[in-house]
Amino acid sequence: MSGNTILGVFAKSPIKPLEKHIRKVNECAAHLPEFFRACADQDWVRAEEIRKTISTLEKEADELKREIRNELPGGIFMPVQRTDVLELVSQQDKIANKAKDISGRVLGRKLEAPEQLLVEFEAYVNRCLDAVKQAAAAINELDDLLETGFRGREVDLVENMIEKLANIEDDTDSMQISLRRNLMAIEDKLNPIDVMFLYQIIEWVGELADLAERVGARLEIMLAR
Template identity: 35%
Template sequence: MPVNYLSGIFGPSLLKPLQEHMDAVIACVSLLPELIHSLNQGDGDHASKLHEQVIEHEQHADELKIVLREHLSYSLLLPIPRRDLLEILQTQDKMANRARDLAGLVRRRELSFPEDLREDYLRFLRCCVNSAVQAQSSVHELDELFETGFRGQVAEIMSRFLGNLDALESEADQLQSELEARVMQKESSLPPVDVMFLYRVLSWTGNLADYSNRIGNSLHLLVTR
């Protein structure tokens, strides 16, 4: 049966793949607290297993990203500017990469925070993961936004979501600078190379919240344009 031209005029839907990509990214990110926890407990086997899962999810996300990028190369008429869509996709991609790198770093170096900082670091990490999950819900709100032409009631709900994202990001910033200050106090008592990597872990963890917020900003552009 030849392809019917009437059905041929409908291009591939891009919202669903974008959401699936985000789901894969979040699957990757949300493994991090457990990974850190098991390292803190000294359970290296479990940590390796989680690390492998993080890598798997990240690879899955990469595959989805490639498919989506191919779709974007067609001459398609889209309800949202192609550039905005690409921007969201790239930020999501960066988030997954960051989560993968972070998992790799702590796993390989068996890095853990000094006993008295562990709880606070986990709190910081969970805050960043929360903001990533909030970004995921916002990306899933694209269905409803598309339905209403990116205006009206749904756009207001979306703005509320983005407000949450802002709040989570400033909370994460706050926690990050507190932790950095406390690591600084302990610098002299810790191996210098470890200190270097602790700062890096903090900064990469904070990136997760930054990226979440950047996704939020891109979505905000869609409803205000």
């Protein structure tokens, strides 16, 4: 095999594309707070604009996912296992998919969080997005992990980031329980169908943090190998 061919194989490392993908996913989900604010203000034109942005970013993330899958080499020079990369990009992509689903469902119903729960709901959304940001930050350490051969201080740094991600996800679980309890206390004053959808949206927003933690878990598996 010629030197150029060997370099070509190494040049197809999936690390950079994985990092690019998680940044796109994080960008997509990060529009949810302003989307929910527009809904709370009953500014449905603005909400539709933001939903379109979220949808566009989700499609871009999906295209990046397909590129990674199609161009992922199967040779012996892969710095990480192929199955790990495929599972990681799949978990990352689900975050963007969920953000799009949330915005579509809320806008389709013209759903707003009850005024009594608005502050608590916004805090919950932001904390769930903290998990997504933390997952993105951890994935963006892959370059440095590769340079150190997945050893040493850089591994400790990423493991600490994954632990923090798990703590954030624990916070969102507690916040979801509180939010659901407070919604139940006022649900008899609300449209019953809206209440049903509100419970679903609370659950879906929480899934953003769950999915982010799964990204961290997949990264942890890569470190363990």
